[in-house]
Amino acid sequence: MKEEISEQQVDIAGLLLHHVYAPLIDDRHVRGVLPAPAAVEAVRVVVGDSGDFDPGRLTAYEVPLRIGDDLLTPHDVVGVLRTAHTGTHIYPRDRVSTVMGMTLLRVEPATVDAAPFTVDDWALTILRCLAFPSPEERRRVRLRGFLFMDRERLRLYLDSEDVPGVIAADVRPGGALTALLAALPSLLDEEWRTSVDTGDPHCSRVVDLTDW
Known part of the structure; x- marks a missing residue:
């Protein structure tokens, strides 16, 4: 205890x-x-x-x-x-x-009726986990950058040992973060979630995980 x-x-x-x-x-x-x-x-x-x-x-x-x-x-x-x-x-x-x-x-x-966690609170949780991974998670996925796209969409710029180049993953702050972070390496390679954002020169492609 x-x-x-x-x-x-x-x-x-x-x-x-x-x-x-x-x-x-x-x-x-x-x-x-x-x-x-x-x-x-x-x-x-x-x-x-x-x-x-x-x-x-x-x-x-x-x-x-x-x-x-x-x-x-x-x-x-x-x-x-x-x-x-x-x-x-x-x-x-x-x-x-x-x-x-x-x-x-x-x-x-x-x-006390506790105040709800804010979007920025959840975003910080995601970013901190990716920027400072546990030893066993290190090198599977690396955080290269991020951008708040709107209130419900955070773009993570990532690279991985398994996927070439810089991939952008759009996620929704909040929800089942632990499950999302654990699944992230495999989700980056799912073609049906993938598109190209011609207005974003900082990544080769975008994986939409906002509904995951």
């Missing part, structure tokens, strides 16, 4: 790195991710203005990582944080304290 929480904290820290530079919500950025003390199955995320170091201007949100028998995913934590940081929320006195000079608010995920 302890290791399960530790692994979740690792994954959450990795996901939230992006929000040091890109806002988590409105103009608020992640200024820290803290593993809660061992007795608390939670993560603490520090939010504030970009570049702010003053503890008095930062807020730490403690988010439990377990609801009943279920673990919150890193994506769940992002949704809970966005909701907790939007609008006015009244916290009972026993859920407000301080840590390291910062206000610490203990969030109850079961009572």
Whole structure:
């Protein structure tokens, strides 16, 4: 159980790195991710203005990582944080304290309607998996570039050991990403999905995976 929480904290820290530079919500950025003390199955995320170091201007949100028998995913934590940081929320006195000079608010995920993951969130997940593949996936497919075509279409520029040249794969952010990423090497060679985009000089052909 302890290791399960530790692994979740690792994954959450990795996901939230992006929000040091890109806002988590409105103009608020992640200024820290803290593993809660061992007795608390939670993560603490520090939010504030970009570049702010003053503890008095930062807020730490403690988010439990377990609801009943279920673990919150890193994506769940992002949704809970966005909701907790939007609008006015009244916290009972026993859920407000301080840590390291910062206000610490203990969030109850079961009572929060988590904000949905955005298109950009899903796109980042795809791009990060392709740019930093696991050792066993390395070299099967490489990310050479990407372009947001519209809200529902992300173009991935890829190469592969099995297919010559640079292939563009159009995907829809969101959905069954794990399955799509696992199947991607074989999908790049499916001729019936393939066309040529004469307006795009950056690839030899395009594979449409938006309905996959």
